[in-house]
Amino acid sequence: MKVRNDYLPDLVRIVAMTDETVDLRTLRLVFEDPSLRDRFSFLPGQFGQYSVFGVGEAVFTIASSPTRKGYIECSFKLMGKVTTALRDLEVGDLIGFRGPYGNGFPVETLKGRDLLIIGGGVGMAPLKSLIEFCLDNRRDFGEVTILNGARTVADLLYKKEMEEWGQQEGVRVIQTVDPGGETPEWRGKVGLIPNVLNELAPKPDGKFVVVCGPPIMIKFSLQVLDRLGFSPDRVITTMENKMKCGLGKCGRCNIGPVYVCKDGPVFTAADLARLPRDY
Amino acid sequence: MKIWTLQKKRVGDWMAALRAAGKEVLAPCEADGLLRFRPIDDPSAIAVRPGPCPFPFKEWLFPPHQVLFSYQFEGGKVNLREEEVLVNDQVGLFLRPCDAAAIKILDTVFLSDPPDGFYQLRRSHLTIVTLGCRQAVPSCFCPAVGLSPTSLEGSDLFLWEEDDRFLVYGVSEKGDRLVQVSPDLFEPGEGPEPDQLPSPLPFMERKEPLTNVGQKLQGLFESDLWQEVGRTCLGCGICAYLCPTCHCFDIVDESDAYSGIRCRNWDCCAFPLFTLHASGHNPRPDQPSRYRQRVLHKFAYFLQTFQQNMCVGCGRCSLFCPVGMDIYQIVLQLTGRCLV
Numbered sequence: 001m002k003v004r005n006d007y008l009p010d011l012v013r014i015v016a017m018t019d020e021t022v023d024l025r026t027l028r029l030v031f032e033d034p035s036l037r038d039r040f041s042f043l044p045g046q047f048g049q050y051s052v053f054g055v056g057e058a059v060f061t062i063a064s065s066p067t068r069k070g071y072i073e074c075s076f077k078l079m080g081k082v083t084t085a086l087r088d089l090e091v092g093d094l095i096g097f098r099g100p101y102g103n104g105f106p107v108e109t110l111k112g113r114d115l116l117i118i119g120g121g122v123g124m125a126p127l128k129s130l131i132e133f134c135l136d137n138r139r140d141f142g143e144v145t146i147l148n149g150a151r152t153v154a155d156l157l158y159k160k161e162m163e164e165w166g167q168q169e170g171v172r173v174i175q176t177v178d179p180g181g182e183t184p185e186w187r188g189k190v191g192l193i194p195n196v197l198n199e200l201a202p203k204p205d206g207k208f209v210v211v212c213g214p215p216i217m218i219k220f221s222l223q224v225l226d227r228l229g230f231s232p233d234r235v236i237t238t239m240e241n242k243m244k245c246g247l248g249k250c251g252r253c254n255i256g257p258v259y260v261c262k263d264g265p266v267f268t269a270a271d272l273a274r275l276p277r278d279y
Numbered sequence: 280m281k282i283w284t285l286q287k288k289r290v291g292d293w294m295a296a297l298r299a300a301g302k303e304v305l306a307p308c309e310a311d312g313l314l315r316f317r318p319i320d321d322p323s324a325i326a327v328r329p330g331p332c333p334f335p336f337k338e339w340l341f342p343p344h345q346v347l348f349s350y351q352f353e354g355g356k357v358n359l360r361e362e363e364v365l366v367n368d369q370v371g372l373f374l375r376p377c378d379a380a381a382i383k384i385l386d387t388v389f390l391s392d393p394p395d396g397f398y399q400l401r402r403s404h405l406t407i408v409t410l411g412c413r414q415a416v417p418s419c420f421c422p423a424v425g426l427s428p429t430s431l432e433g434s435d436l437f438l439w440e441e442d443d444r445f446l447v448y449g450v451s452e453k454g455d456r457l458v459q460v461s462p463d464l465f466e467p468g469e470g471p472e473p474d475q476l477p478s479p480l481p482f483m484e485r486k487e488p489l490t491n492v493g494q495k496l497q498g499l500f501e502s503d504l505w506q507e508v509g510r511t512c513l514g515c516g517i518c519a520y521l522c523p524t525c526h527c528f529d530i531v532d533e534s535d536a537y538s539g540i541r542c543r544n545w546d547c548c549a550f551p552l553f554t555l556h557a558s559g560h561n562p563r564p565d566q567p568s569r570y571r572q573r574v575l576h577k578f579a580y581f582l583q584t585f586q587q588n589m590c591v592g593c594g595r596c597s598l599f600c601p602v603g604m605d606i607y608q609i610v611l612q613l614t615g616r617c618l619v
Contacts, residue, residue: 002361003396007347007530007541011357051541053350053357054534058557080557094357215560241562242554244530247393250546251527252553254576255562256497257583276500278572279562 009096020157023078043104044129045266051096058082063125065132075125101246102265113208114142120149120213146173149193152181194220204230211237232269281449284468291322296461306372307332330416331375331593335523343545351538366404373410377591379433381523387585409434418594420485420607428478446470493579508609509567511602516547518596
């Protein structure tokens, strides 16, 4: 007998790929099932399980915006077994996708607000979805300030998008690289994101902040935001934890009583303060 | 609650009748050098000892290895094939009350939204016949988690040994239907309420309550006590594999150049790879932090999510731990009630 099977992925075809950096690639994916292309909907900040058949599954956020129909994108860094196999694939190849999973960013709450969006490294991926969502619904959101950083100039991703976003009205893009990561031509800032944030000293003024990046960057950025007077329920971040099922069953992504896959991955700083330091 | 009596020597006849009605009977017997639940025809092979059967019934609802789907590569294409699950009606015979209660805990995980199709199908085909405990073994601590040698939680029929017969309590309709399969074997009987049966409860030593310790344990999250209690853990995983409520799993592909399967396998929070990120970051980098997760998941987190503890006091983890870690004593130690 066939049973309800949430583990069965849909097939998606790689229609384009962009090498963002030497080890970071963005794939544009289209559902093989034509009815899913329009029907598939999600929120910025939600994620999926992407699979290379014969190798396994890995979790990535959906890096494109739900406002841009017909395809989804993911950005992944060459890291482990699945991402190594993914990099061997080419345009035209098929992979598996199941999702969307997780809560996503609270876009309704963010409407009408000025946004400060802080992203480090591949942590920009979920933020790209949110930024595109805001820009595609421009009148719903206030000023958007993007603070983006990477270890070196060569590690900055979404270079083309950053340039386009920076040219839009009401959008400001500030880029920084870690000390030593700059080149002679670099015109951006040099410094770790929390330090640059401290120097910029944005005022809370009803703003919402969305932070995503490596755990260490999030940790120190949250401390700076706290010092700058941002209320913890207006500071939003996304967590990553190892996941297998994405359905709140396999017991792997728990932080205390919370399942990152189901209750997250988006949490406010206030939520995090209530959880054990188990991430 | 209906009560019948069944002569012990007629159990084989009942099993034959159940089989004739298309049901598979699973009972504790010796298999693979262990005592575990296996489909059984011959009643003399049934091996019931005091205390729970070492290998729990869990494997029949949540198998150690479950194929989720399979696929074949064909000239640049991949064809997915859904997994067909074949399940007969099953009767779990001679589970202990702790094991029946454990199945209710698994239900809360696998039947809550979104329900797990594989578990759901197997569960709907299962009827649970429990044998109350006339004797406890030293590792038992069911009274500490709010259960007892005669609790009915999770059972469809509840049996109680009395000389050469069983008292048979009909706990659910599903259970009553097993009696109706061969009604002539069962005689209407009388007996006390199950909690009035002469169980070993008054003589059991391990009954300091482990319920309502969640908040206290969570308050100890940063405590050095975890180093003390967790450093003996070898991370072998026997506690999770023999636990009737542990349900963590891994999902992996097994394949060759032509085809493959995606399957889920039992996993364990004591293993270092369990939470290791591809980046190398591990939120639980050592055995004490992993053991802390085990204790907190069972006695704090699960309680917050599902309003019950994720432990039935069967004592298997304590009994079979190669370094003698005893979760009952450890929780008492953590909550300041024992200095062992």
